[in-house]
Amino acid sequence: xxxxxxxxxxxxxxxxxxxxxxxxxxxxxxxxxxxxxxxxxxxxxxxxxxxxxxxxxxxxxxxxxxxxxxxxxxxxxxxxxxxxxxxxxxxxxxxxxxxxxxxxxxxxxxxxxxxxxxxxxxxxxxxxxxxxxxxxxxxxxxxxxxxxxxxxxxxxxxxxxxxxxxxxxxxxxxxxxxxxxxxxxxxxxxxxxxxxxxxxxxxxxxxxxxxxxxxxxxxxxxxxxxxxxxxxxxxxxxxxxxxxxxxxxxxxxxxxxxxxxxxxxxxxxxxxxxxxxxxxxxxxxxxxxxxxxx
Amino acid sequence: xxxxxxxxxxxxxxxxxxxxxxxxxxxxxxxxxxxxxxxxxxxxxxxxxxxxxxxxxxxxxxxxxxxxxxxxxxxxxxxxxxxxxxxxxxxxxxxxxxxxxxxxxxxxxxxxxxxxxxxxxxxxxxxxxxxxxxxxxxxxxxxxxxxxxxxxxxxxxxxxxxxxx
Numbered sequence: 001x002x003x004x005x006x007x008x009x010x011x012x013x014x015x016x017x018x019x020x021x022x023x024x025x026x027x028x029x030x031x032x033x034x035x036x037x038x039x040x041x042x043x044x045x046x047x048x049x050x051x052x053x054x055x056x057x058x059x060x061x062x063x064x065x066x067x068x069x070x071x072x073x074x075x076x077x078x079x080x081x082x083x084x085x086x087x088x089x090x091x092x093x094x095x096x097x098x099x100x101x102x103x104x105x106x107x108x109x110x111x112x113x114x115x116x117x118x119x120x121x122x123x124x125x126x127x128x129x130x131x132x133x134x135x136x137x138x139x140x141x142x143x144x145x146x147x148x149x150x151x152x153x154x155x156x157x158x159x160x161x162x163x164x165x166x167x168x169x170x171x172x173x174x175x176x177x178x179x180x181x182x183x184x185x186x187x188x189x190x191x192x193x194x195x196x197x198x199x200x201x202x203x204x205x206x207x208x209x210x211x212x213x214x215x216x217x218x219x220x221x222x223x224x225x226x227x228x229x230x231x232x233x234x235x236x237x238x239x240x241x242x243x244x245x246x247x248x249x250x251x252x253x254x255x256x257x258x259x260x261x262x263x264x265x266x267x268x269x270x271x272x273x274x275x276x277x278x279x280x281x282x283x284x285x286x287x288x289x290x291x292x293x294x
Numbered sequence: 295x296x297x298x299x300x301x302x303x304x305x306x307x308x309x310x311x312x313x314x315x316x317x318x319x320x321x322x323x324x325x326x327x328x329x330x331x332x333x334x335x336x337x338x339x340x341x342x343x344x345x346x347x348x349x350x351x352x353x354x355x356x357x358x359x360x361x362x363x364x365x366x367x368x369x370x371x372x373x374x375x376x377x378x379x380x381x382x383x384x385x386x387x388x389x390x391x392x393x394x395x396x397x398x399x400x401x402x403x404x405x406x407x408x409x410x411x412x413x414x415x416x417x418x419x420x421x422x423x424x425x426x427x428x429x430x431x432x433x434x435x436x437x438x439x440x441x442x443x444x445x446x447x448x449x450x451x452x453x454x455x456x457x458x459x
Contacts (some may be wrong), residue, residue: 006416045380046342046411046412046414046415046429046435047413047414047415047429047430047431048411048412048413048414048415050412053411053412060389063330066329067329067330067331068328069328069329069330069335069364069365070330128346133439137361138360138362139361139362139363140362141359141360141362141367141368142359142360142362143342143345143346147345147359150358150359150361151358153357154312154358154360154370155360158324163309186317186364188454211364216355262445279396285360285361286365288361288368288380289359289361289363289382291380291387291415292366292368292380292382292384292387292425292427293366293382293384293388293392293425294389294411
C-alpha cells in the first residue's frame with residue numbers, strides 16, 4: 001500500500017478535477033492552491049526549507065501512515081470507496097442521459113437511481129464518510145464534546161473549498177437551491193432498501209457504527225444534522241447557489257449549455273474532487289503530526 | 295492429458311482460494327505493523343492525558359485541539375481566526391530517534407533540554423520521554439515567544455506522567 005505522501009505526489013497537477021476545484025474556489029475567500037509536492041507541504045508546515053529536517057519529517061510521516069491503527073490509510077480508503085461509487089453512479093446516469101433514445105440503453109435509464117431521495121442519501125453518505133475520516137485522522141480531540149465540536153469546525157474551516165465543492169456538486173446542483181433545507185425531509189422518506197441502491201453503501205457499511213441497515217440509516221439521519229447546520233450558515237454566508245456554482249465552473253471549464261442536473265452528473269462521472277481534496281487534507285494533518293514528532 | 299488438466303485446475307483453485315482468503319478475510323490485524331514502529335499500545339501514554347497540560351490561552355487567543363492519538367496530542371493556538379502556532383506533546387517511545395537531537399543541547403528550560411529546529415520550531419524533552427513542541431505558523435513567532443509558550447505548558451504535571459502498567 002502506498003503511503004499518504006506518495007498518494008499526494010501522484011495527484012494530477014492539471015486535469016478536469018483540478019480545473020473544477022479551481023473554478024469553484026473563486027467563490028471561496030482564501031482560494032485554493034493545488035498542493036501536490038510533499039516537500040512543499042512539509043516546508044509550509046514547518047516554516048523551514050532545511051532539507052535534513054524535511055527528510056526527517058517525511059520519514060516519520062511514512063512510518064505513521066504505514067501503521068494501520070493510526071487511521072490515515074483508513075481515511076484514504078474511505079475516500080476511495082466514496083469516489084468509486086460516485087463514478088459508477090455518475091457513469092450510469094451519463095449513459096442514461098446520452099442513450100435515452102436507444103432501446104437497449106433505455107433499460108439502463110430505468111435502472112439508474114436518479115430520484116432526489118437517493119441523491120440526498122448519497123450526500124448523507126459522503127458527509128458520514130467525512131466524519132468517519134475525521135475521527136480516523138484526528139482521533140477524538142479534546143476532553144469535552146465542546147472541544148470536539150470546535151475541532152470539527154476548525155477542520156471544516158480549513159477545508160473550506162472541499163466543503164464548498166461538497167455543497168455545490170452534491171447538493172445545490174442536483175437538488176436545487178433549497179437542497180439543504182429540503183434534505184431533512186428527503187432523508188426522512190428514505191427506506192432501508194434504498195440504501196442498497198447506493199454503491200458506496202456496500203463499501204462503507206462495515207465502517208458505519210451500529211449493526212444493520214436500520215441503525216445505519218439512523219446514523220446517517222442524525223449524523224448529517226450538525227453538518228447541515230454548519231453548511232447552511234456557510235453557504236448563506238458565501239451566497240452559494242447552483243447558478244453561481246455553474247458560473248464559477250464556466251470560468252475554468254468553458255461554457256455549459258445543459259441543465260444543473262446534467263452538470264452534476266458530468267462532474268460525478270469525470271472528476272474526483274472529493275478524493276483529490278481528501279488526500280490533500282489528510283496529508284496536511286499527517287505532516288503536522290510528523291513535524292511535531294521528529 | 296485430461297487428468298493433468300484436472301490437477302492443474304484443482305491446484306489453481308486451491309492456491310487462488312488461499313490467496314483470496316488471506317487478502318479478503320480480516321487476518322490483517324494479526325500481522326505486525328498495526329501500531330507505530332510496532333510498539334505495543336499499552337507502552338505508550340494516551341494522548342488524552344496530555345490535553346489538560348496545554349497552556350491556558352491568554353489575551354484573546356484561542357486553543358483548538360486538532361489531533362489526539364496514542365502518544366500524541368496537538369492543538370492550534372489561534373488569534374482572530376488566524377493560526378499562530380501548532381502546539382504538541384508526544385511520547386517519544388515510538389520515535390526514539392527524536393531523542394538524539396537533545397544530547398548536544400546546551401540550553402535548558404526549567405531544567406529540561408531545549409532545541410531549535412529550523413526557523414519556526416522549538417522542542418523540549420521532558421523527563422527523557424515527552425517531547426513538547428511549538429511550531430510558529432503564518433507570520434511566525436520569535437524564539438522568545440516560542441520558549442514563553444513552552445514554559446506555559448504544565449511541565450511538572452507532564453514529568454509526573456507515567457506509562458500505563
